[in-house]
Amino acid sequence: MSEYKMNTKCVQGGYQPGNGEPRQIPIIQSTTFRYETSEDMGKLFDLEASGYFYTRLQNPTNDYVAAKIAELEGGTAAMLTSSGQAANFFALFNICECGSHIVASSSIYGGTFNLISVTMAKMGIEVTFVSPDCTKEELNAAFKDNTRAVFGETIANPALTVFDIEKFAKAAHEHGVPLIVDNTFPTPINCRPIEWGADIVTHSTTKYMDGHGAAVGGAIVDSGNFDWMAHAEKFPGLCTPDDSYHGVTYAEKFGKEGAFITKCTSQLMRDFGCIQSPQNAFILNLGLESLHVRMPRHVENGQAVAEFLQGHDKVLKVNYPGLKSDPYYEVAQKYLPNGGCGVVSFELKGGKPAAEAFMKELKLAAIETHVADARTCCLNPATSTHRQMTEEQLIEAGIPAGLIRISCGLEDKEDLIADLAQALDAVK
Ligand SMILES: *Cc1c(COP(=O)(O)O)cnc(C)c1O
Numbered sequence: 001m002s003e004y005k006m007n008t009k010c011v012q013g014g015y016q017p018g019n020g021e022p023r024q025i026p027i028i029q030s031t032t033f034r035y036e037t038s039e040d041m042g043k044l045f046d047l048e049a050s051g052y053f054y055t056r057l058q059n060p061t062n063d064y065v066a067a068k069i070a071e072l073e074g075g076t077a078a079m080l081t082s083s084g085q086a087a088n089f090f091a092l093f094n095i096c097e098c099g100s101h102i103v104a105s106s107s108i109y110g111g112t113f114n115l116i117s118v119t120m121a122k123m124g125i126e127v128t129f130v131s132p133d134c135t136k137e138e139l140n141a142a143f144k145d146n147t148r149a150v151f152g153e154t155i156a157n158p159a160l161t162v163f164d165i166e167k168f169a170k171a172a173h174e175h176g177v178p179l180i181v182d183n184t185f186p187t188p189i190n191c192r193p194i195e196w197g198a199d200i201v202t203h204s205t206t207k208y209m210d211g212h213g214a215a216v217g218g219a220i221v222d223s224g225n226f227d228w229m230a231h232a233e234k235f236p237g238l239c240t241p242d243d244s245y246h247g248v249t250y251a252e253k254f255g256k257e258g259a260f261i262t263k264c265t266s267q268l269m270r271d272f273g274c275i276q277s278p279q280n281a282f283i284l285n286l287g288l289e290s291l292h293v294r295m296p297r298h299v300e301n302g303q304a305v306a307e308f309l310q311g312h313d314k315v316l317k318v319n320y321p322g323l324k325s326d327p328y329y330e331v332a333q334k335y336l337p338n339g340g341c342g343v344v345s346f347e348l349k350g351g352k353p354a355a356e357a358f359m360k361e362l363k364l365a366a367i368e369t370h371v372a373d374a375r376t377c378c379l380n381p382a383t384s385t386h387r388q389m390t391e392e393q394l395i396e397a398g399i400p401a402g403l404i405r406i407s408c409g410l411e412d413k414e415d416l417i418a419d420l421a422q423a424l425d426a427v428k
Contacts, residue, residue, distance in 0.1 A: 087218030149178055377406075
C-alpha cells in the first residue's frame, strides 16, 4: 500500500482480503487460537514464528488496523493499545526504567503530564519539562546522562501550542535518544512527524481517528529509523538478551524496523495487558476509512469559528494556530500547511460568570470533557475539570476562569457560528 496516496491508504490500507474472504475487516472475537502441535505453539513463544496465541498480547483485527495506521504515519510497525494513556505509557516505558530520565515539553495533555510527573516518578523515572518555545541552549541543558527519551505533542491539548518537531528531533538525536511525538490532534492527515525526524509516534485514537465518540483506544507507531544498537548502552532492554523470552535480543533479531514494537508487544502487552478490544479496533477502522474526508472539514469549521470569535467584542483572546495573530502561526505553516485540527480555545471578557452564562445558552455545542468528535462540544475548565482550583491558581496554571475550549465538529459552520453568536448575546 506504500505506493498509494493518503486518501487510498485511509480507505484500503492495512487489510487486503484474498479470494472469497470478507471485504470488511473481520472481528476476531476470540481470546485464544488453536494449534495442531505443541511444537507449533512453542515456536510462537520462542518468537521463532509469528502468529497469535492469546488476545491479551495480539489479535488479528487489531493488527489489520495497526498496519493501516503504520502506513498512514509512514512507519515500519505499529500496535494498538486500550487507550491513548496506555500508548504514551508503553512508548516511554518500553525504553525507560527505574533510574531513567525523560525530557518532555511542558505543553502536553493533562493526563500525560500526570502520567509522567506523578505516576512514572513513583517508578523512579525522572522528568525535566521544557517550554515548547525554549531555545536550543535551554533544550540541550535539559539532557542528563540518564536521559532516554524526548516527548512532545504536535498540537498540544488543550493549550494549542505547536511543537517544533525538527528542533526537538535534532536535540534528541545529538544526545543519542529517540523523539516520541503524540500526534493525536493533527492526525497523519495534517502532519506526519516521522517526516520531520520523530522516531516513535503515539495516538489517542479516541479522538479524530475514531472521530465519532464511540471507542476509547490508542496506537504506537515506530518509524524504524532509530538505531538502538548504536546506543546499546542506553537501551539494554532492546540490545541485551531478554531472559523472559529465552534470551532474545530484540534489536538484533528484529532490526531497527521491528524491535521496538515486538518488545512492546511481547513484554509490556504480556505483562500489563492494555490491549484494545477487537470490537473497538473495528469501530476505529470505520473512523479511519473517512479520516481524510473529515479532517479538512474539522479544520474548515475550526478556522471559521476562530475567525468569528476573534472579531467579537465579548471575546478577549482566541487561541488557534490557523489565525495569523496566533504566536504559533509561523510554526504551524511549516508543519501543518493544510491546517491542524478543529479545536479552538478562547477567553471571554467577563470571566467565570460570563463563561457560565454563555455555556448555558449553547444548543448545538454540548458540554463534554471530550474533544475531536463529529459533534461539536465545549468545556469551561474553571467550572469543570479544574473547578477545585482558586482564581489565583487558575491564573498561575495559564487557565483563565473565562477560558472555553470548543471542539468544532462536522456540522455546518454557519449553524455553529449562529449558535455561538446567540450564546454570546446572552452574556451581559
Ligand atoms: C485524550 C488524549 C490522550 C489520552 O487519550 P485517552 O484515549 O483518553 O487515554 C493523550 N494525548 C492527547 C493529546 C489526548 O488528546
